[in-house]
Amino acid sequence: MNNHVTILEIDANAVLHNLNYFKQKLQANTKILVVVKAFGYGSDAVEIAKIVQNEVDYFAVAYSSEGIILRESGIKTPILVLHPQVENLNDIVKYRLEPNLYNFKIFDAFLQLADEAPLMNYPIHIKFNTGLNRLGFWHTDVPAILTSLKKSNNIKVESIFSHLAASEDPNEQEFTIGQINNFAYIVKQIYEHLGYEPMIHILNTSGIVNYSNAQFDMVRLGIGLYGFGNHPEVTAQLKNTHSLKSIISQIHLVQPGETVGYNRAFVANSPTRSATIPIGHADGISRRLGNKEGFVIINNQPAPIIGNVCMDMIMVDVSKIDCKEGDEVILFNHQQHIEYIAHKCETIPYETITAISQRVKRLVKS
Numbered sequence: 001m002n003n004h005v006t007i008l009e010i011d012a013n014a015v016l017h018n019l020n021y022f023k024q025k026l027q028a029n030t031k032i033l034v035v036v037k038a039f040g041y042g043s044d045a046v047e048i049a050k051i052v053q054n055e056v057d058y059f060a061v062a063y064s065s066e067g068i069i070l071r072e073s074g075i076k077t078p079i080l081v082l083h084p085q086v087e088n089l090n091d092i093v094k095y096r097l098e099p100n101l102y103n104f105k106i107f108d109a110f111l112q113l114a115d116e117a118p119l120m121n122y123p124i125h126i127k128f129n130t131g132l133n134r135l136g137f138w139h140t141d142v143p144a145i146l147t148s149l150k151k152s153n154n155i156k157v158e159s160i161f162s163h164l165a166a167s168e169d170p171n172e173q174e175f176t177i178g179q180i181n182n183f184a185y186i187v188k189q190i191y192e193h194l195g196y197e198p199m200i201h202i203l204n205t206s207g208i209v210n211y212s213n214a215q216f217d218m219v220r221l222g223i224g225l226y227g228f229g230n231h232p233e234v235t236a237q238l239k240n241t242h243s244l245k246s247i248i249s250q251i252h253l254v255q256p257g258e259t260v261g262y263n264r265a266f267v268a269n270s271p272t273r274s275a276t277i278p279i280g281h282a283d284g285i286s287r288r289l290g291n292k293e294g295f296v297i298i299n300n301q302p303a304p305i306i307g308n309v310c311m312d313m314i315m316v317d318v319s320k321i322d323c324k325e326g327d328e329v330i331l332f333n334h335q336q337h338i339e340y341i342a343h344k345c346e347t348i349p350y351e352t353i354t355a356i357s358q359r360v361k362r363l364v365k366s
């Protein structure tokens with residue numbers, strides 16, 4: 001790592017606290033899948049998996065390469081690959097990952113592979129589209145899926161699932177309940193004809209909070225594990241998991257009329273102490289936070305980012321802060337600060353935390 005002073009600290013106790021918060025909302029026999037895609041929402045998927053592996057039933061990743069990393073790190077928990085491609089199917093089997101089969105192209109390809117190998121009762125998952133219109137079979141595909149499934153004992157449907165489009169939005173309650181009802185109807189048809197009953201699941205974090213009677217057999221916890229409930233009252237009960245920290249590399253005294261940074265975007269009106277921090281837009285600090293839109297915390301005081309955010313550095317105004325070169329800088333260590341950054345960048349915390357680039361060293365605090 002080229003930069004050992006800029007660190008994303010992952011709070012293991014906070015992760016476990018958040019997991020338990022959601023577990024308490026589950027019925028006794030509801031299983032829990034934890035989503036660790038995108039490096040565990042920008043943290044470290046392997047570390048997150050190690051922290052929670054004894055407390056959860058499943059992991060999910062978006063791509064097979066993410067699942068392979070978990071397996072190579074010794075994670076034994078079942079892993080659902082949410083968005084595999086036909087090209088990944090050999091690796092999926094090699095690493096005993098469990099593919100989501102979402103259309104006939106990949107479903108047929110996997111059946112063929114399973115027949116040729118041959119595999120026995122290999123666990124697969126089938127996703128239905130109930131309104132997100134992103135990934136999944138249509139309800140009209142059920143008869144053809146059943147016909148193929150009944151012919152094969154090479155694969156076993158471990159679960160049937162769907163994904164809600166607006167589980168966090170109270171204005172979309174009617175639509176969401178419609179999705180849940182349509183999903184239940186699809187499942188009923190499959191249960192009637194398949195001869196066994198795969199697990200079923202549809203709830204993400206906000207689904208767990210808002211539609212607790214649709215827990216079915218399992219829920220899929222993502223952002224909630226990482227401290228965000230998509231609702232102020234829920235987030236307030238969760239603990240912050242991602243803390244981004246660095247240090248002051250250098251302090252400059254800038255005289256009136258002098259400028260700081262590219263394009264001379266900050267102009268000093270009075271003598272200004274500017275501190276340079278080794279983190280920039282290549283690390284996930286958006287350029288939108290420049291020119292006093294964003295701030296960092298130094299010795300418990302806010303220091304606005306002045307001038308433009310550079311690729312590898314930002315400069316902050318420390319004129320009113322008692323600090324010196326080498327002092328700690330907090331880019332964020334609380335959900336409210338992350339939400340503020342997301343707001344300034346016209347996005348959501350999901351994007352803010354997953355944007356922290358791999359150049360930033362990860363460190364688990366336990």
Ligand SMILES: *Cc1c(COP(=O)(O)O)cnc(C)c1O
Pocket residue numbers: 035037082163203204205206220221222223224
């Ligand atoms: C990312 C993802 C989740 C997790 O959603 P959160 O809102 O982060 O809880 C669940 N299911 C699917 C299919 C996903 O892609």
